[in-house]
Amino acid sequence: MEALSPTMEEGRIVKWLKREGEPVKTGDTLAEVETDKAVMELVARADGVLRQVAASEGQTVPVGTVVAIIAGPGEVDVGATGAGRVAAPAAPPAGAPAPARRDERQEPATLLTPAARAAAPGAAATAARAAPAAPADATRVKASPLARRIARETGVDLQLVTGSGPGGRVVRRDLDGASATTVAATAAAPPPAPRGEPLPAPRAPAPSRPGAAAAYDDVPLTQIRKTIAKRLASSLGPIPHFFLTTEVDMERAAEARDALNRQLGDQGKVSFTDIILKATALALRKHRACNAWFQEDHIRYWNEVHIGMAVALDDGLITPVIRDADGKSLAEISREAKELAERARSRRLRPDEYTGSTFSVSNLGMFDVDQFTAVINPPEAGIIAVGSITPRPVVVDGQVAPRRRVRITMSCDHRVIDGATGAAFLKTLKQMLENPLAMLL
16 A cells, blocks of 8 residues: 555555456556545556455555555465465466475465466466365365455355365455355355445444334544544644634625626636635735744745635545646636636545645635634644625615625634734735735736
8 A cells, every 4th residue: 555645644445446367567557545635546566467455445554554466477376464475376287297285384485387487378367267176174264365354254154165266265256255154153244346336335333123223323434534633633722723804895806706707708707716716825925924834843934825725525625726826817716726626526636736735715605604714724824714705784985785795714823923914914815805906916
């Protein structure tokens, strides 16, 4: 299991795209892995044959753990530890001398003979399938580590399963169709979902009374939810937050947005979020003290402005990054924001697309949230929370009139940003939103 993102500590196998026995080449996608941020591809780092899959679909394993073994074309099978050991070879061709019997506990590396290696690559596998399965040992059944684990979890008695692997070895496919007679304790668990189909949802606890609904459901944490829990614990607790709220008149911004969208036509639409992202980036350029990271023994003030844009997912939150947002046009920000949000929701973001932000924006206005406070995403020193844009009665030129207004709350890391510093930034942001021409200055 490779570290597929800078912050990844473990990964969950979503689905295998290659199966045991299939040939693979360097760069081939072996499996899809759910990391702490997205679903990434685990690729082969060598040519050969996928001889053993050691982690099942849905299983979560730490980085550095063996999840599969690629063997050379001349190797028949791989031992339990995945340390390069190879199990006994397939039955020898007719007329060939039988190999000397080895102590099964040692399972030393065994390669095909030179004559067999020169044959077609599929010959060994064909011979293995054609060879009669060896009878199960009463004290030790030959089985792959994955098969042993599945049997242990599902209660299947391996001594009652006929192995289809080399030398009668029980492999995963032999357990997929195991009948009720092979179950020692309880019914076997359902087989993994077919390729391309979603994994089944975790099964709810059995009801305490017949016919009654379960009192609760325990659902395992996803990788992204685990990361959110860990990062929030390292943010809201250790970081001294304080909050500043301002109310912004959005009438002129709304008029500018309508004019821009009429001009763009079918080329796309600019949203209020796009305008706020642009205004935030320009305000940060003028208030470098807020465009900063808190480090262990220093504060890093950024000369570049990379805005993290919070995107809600079904099971969490992720912040794709619009890089150099202060130098991009509204149309560019709008197009990039839509593309990043779509990739985030399909869990296809690359690590460089969700790391490295210098400040973040979270907008819940589309959910009719009037005002809220957001938690800082460390090591950033600030984030703004944007509520819904709604008409409110305000006094304009001595008369009460409805105006579209929005409340923006800034969360500040007091170790980096003082109250007056944050207030000055919010004032500039408000001026830009209330008078969009100020963004041209």
